[in-house]
Every structure is written in structure tokens, then in C-alpha cells.
Amino acid sequence: MANESFGNEGGTGSRNSRNTNFTSSVDLSTSLDSSVQTRIFKIIVIGDSNVGKTCLTFRFTGGSFPEKTEATIGVDFREKAVEIEGEKIKVQVWDTAGQERFRKSMVEHYYRNVHAVVFVYDVTKMASFQNLKTWIQECNGHRVSPTVPRVLVGNKCDLVSHIQVPSNTALKFADAHNMLLFETSAKDPKESQNVDSIFMCLACRLKAQKSLLYRDVEREDGRVRLSQETDVNKSNCPC
Ligand SMILES: Nc1nc2c(ncn2[C@@H]2O[C@H](COP(=O)(O)OP(=O)(O)OP(=O)(O)O)[C@@H](O)[C@H]2O)c(=O)[nH]1
Ligand SMILES: [Mg+2]
Numbered sequence: 001m002a003n004e005s006f007g008n009e010g011g012t013g014s015r016n017s018r019n020t021n022f023t024s025s026v027d028l029s030t031s032l033d034s035s036v037q038t039r040i041f042k043i044i045v046i047g048d049s050n051v052g053k054t055c056l057t058f059r060f061t062g063g064s065f066p067e068k069t070e071a072t073i074g075v076d077f078r079e080k081a082v083e084i085e086g087e088k089i090k091v092q093v094w095d096t097a098g099q100e101r102f103r104k105s106m107v108e109h110y111y112r113n114v115h116a117v118v119f120v121y122d123v124t125k126m127a128s129f130q131n132l133k134t135w136i137q138e139c140n141g142h143r144v145s146p147t148v149p150r151v152l153v154g155n156k157c158d159l160v161s162h163i164q165v166p167s168n169t170a171l172k173f174a175d176a177h178n179m180l181l182f183e184t185s186a187k188d189p190k191e192s193q194n195v196d197s198i199f200m201c202l203a204c205r206l207k208a209q210k211s212l213l214y215r216d217v218e219r220e221d222g223r224v225r226l227s228q229e230t231d232v233n234k235s236n237c238p239c
Helices: 054-062 107-111 126-130 132-141 167-176 190-209
Strands: 038-047 076-083 087-098 114-123 150-155 180-183
Touching: 038 054, 038 107, 038 132, 038 190, 054 114, 054 150, 054 190, 076 180, 087 114, 087 132, 087 167, 087 190, 114 126, 114 132, 114 190, 126 132, 126 167, 126 190, 150 190, 180 190
Parallel strands: 038 087, 038 114, 114 150, 150 180
Antiparallel strands: 076 087
């Protein structure tokens, strides 16, 4: 069962890839934990090194900002149990490496049977935004269906005086690629709910599928600007 290879349900479950024997893990294509009939959604987080992928995934699964991070090597798995409209779901987040040398042997694994993709850039680093095209190309090049939901995340919004990527520019890009846009900060505790919303939004979309195995996602275009508070606990679906 897939969940045995990953972190603790509901916790941060972080397992540094340095210690992860990836090849020994069980069938990652499984999207049902048969013992408890819990659906598992595999969401990968992609983007340049240093944009904050690890911090965002840590914020979502662990509820805090890590004091210190190191460049991710290979992949770190984190998992969180959520409940959407009465259904218990495991969101399995794959925190990928941004540095080419730490990811090249893993890329195939990232994209295999992925259910949703989170593209991250750093709002204070224009190059990380410009490189999104390359990340999207990589994703498309790995036979990820266009029906797999994707979202765009501009991180580090707390660094207000250093912002290089205007919101309008990011919105246009998101629109052009049929993605929702989230501008947020993994660091700012006030943004915690918005970070949750990124993953909850995807989980809601995936839940709406009749069957993940058939990947019959109905495309839903649009975007979300999360400058205002979104209460995921109340609505459970921020989009
Ligand atoms: N100010 C600020 N700093 C952040 C934020 N998110 C991450 N950082 C910092 O950015 C640096 C990189 O964060 P990581 O999460 O390790 O970046 P990454 O994208 O996982 O990098 P790779 O693993 O190399 O791909 C760290 O020093 C974090 O503390 C944020 O929202 N605001
Ligand atoms: Mg990382």
C-alpha cells in the first residue's frame, strides 16, 4: 500500500530523500489505500531551486515554517489527511528538487501517475518566473495529461519591498496556461490558510472526479487570488 512508504498520516511525515530508498518503495501508482478505502492524491510541487517548495509543503503538512532548509535531493514525501464533504482523503505531496543535479534521476518518478501539479516561482526573483515555461515543458514532455489540474504559486509575498513579478503579469501567464494563481508566503503565519487553500483546492477538484484511475477530470478554468482570507475549514473548497 502506497501510504506505507510515506510519512505519518496527518503529520509532516517528512522523510529526507538522502535516507529514502526510493527504488524499494511500493507501487506508487496506487491511488487507493485499500485497508481503509482512502483515496490518495499525488500532488507534485515543481519549480526553481530556492523558490520555497519545501517551505510551502512543510507549511501545509506541518502547519509551520521550517527554520532551516537544505536543497532537496531527489524528493521529500509529505502527507496530510484531509476531509472533504465527509470523505477522508490523503494528500500525498511530492516536494521535488529544483536543482538539476539533484533531480535528474528522479524526474520520471515525479510525473508518473501524478494527479495534480503545483508550479512555484519566487515573486522576488523574475528568473524563477521566466523559468516556469521550462518547467511546464518538462511536465508536458512527461505525458502528463492536460486534464491533470495545475496551479501556479507565487511565493515569498512577505518580502513586499523586493517583489519583481507583478501580479498582473503572473495572472496573464496563469490565464494563458489555464491555471489558478495563488500569491502567498510560506513564511508569514497569516498566510497559512492560503497555503492550505492551494492544496485543498486541488484536492476538491480531484475529489470531484468520478474515478482517479480513469482520470476523467472535467477541466475547470479560472484563477484564484488569495489576498483575502479564505476559510478552508468552513467551505472545504477554496475555489
Ligand atoms: N521570506 C521568505 N523566505 C522564504 C519563503 N519560503 C521559503 N523561504 C526561504 O527560501 C529559501 C529556500 O526555501 P526552500 O523551501 O528550501 O526552497 P526549495 O524550492 O525547496 O529549494 P530546492 O529544494 O533547492 O528546490 C529558504 O532560505 C527559506 O527560508 C517565504 O515565503 N518567505
Ligand atoms: Mg526543497
